[in-house]
Amino acid sequence: MARAIAEKCRRCSKLPVDQAKLKECWVGQRCHVRRSSYKHRDRYNRNKKRKYQLQTGKLIPEVTVEVPVKPAAIRRMYRARRDAPLHAMSAELWIGQKRVAIVEPVHTLGWTNSDVTKYSRNILNRFSEHLDGKVLHQFDSQVEVDPSQCPIRPCPLFP
Structure with a gap:
């Protein structure tokens, strides 16, 4: 099971780097890696899911639906x-x-x-x-x- 997200790090990932570096908890490279992974978490998970579906042959086809024009x-x-x-x-x-x-x-x-x-x-x-x-x-x-x-x-x- 995946490790839970540290809430203070998630909030910090939304700050600009120069403001995040001023915090007492800043640890350098470890914080850069966490900030990046928290910012791009959705994209990483979407890519992992797509890759898994391609490998297992369970790729779900995209369906287009006509939007009513009113x-x-x-x-x-x-x-x-x-x-x-x-x-x-x-x-x-x-x-x-x-x-x-x-x-x-x-x-x-x-x-x-x-x-x-x-x-x-x-x-x-x-x-x-x-x-x-x-x-x-x-x-x-x-x-x-x-x-x-x-x-x-x-x-x-x-x-």
Whole structure:
């Protein structure tokens, strides 16, 4: 059975070498070897498994599966919390792995809930034009983004 991984060495392997050398437990070449093996452990195990499968004739064939291509509308809401006022909003339309349309962020300062709902409905209607007759009724995903990440300039948060 394999030896258990030393937790402090695993954490140390994630540090840059110059920081790891400053630790009291640094032992030189032994630490270099451990750091390397901990960093590349997954790759080493994958290669060992593949080599064993080739030797024993138990190589598992790779199978490709067709990925369904469906439209997805994503709405970005720039606000601190779910109950906080909405700072800005943007949207994207994805079909499969490709972004088809984007609505640039707009500030929503002073908007009421009905204004946000109406604007969202207009976005979905415009996205539906890209889908050859299919109508989007709702956003598939809603992403909450902190207002400090607002890409619009000038912005009231960044005078």
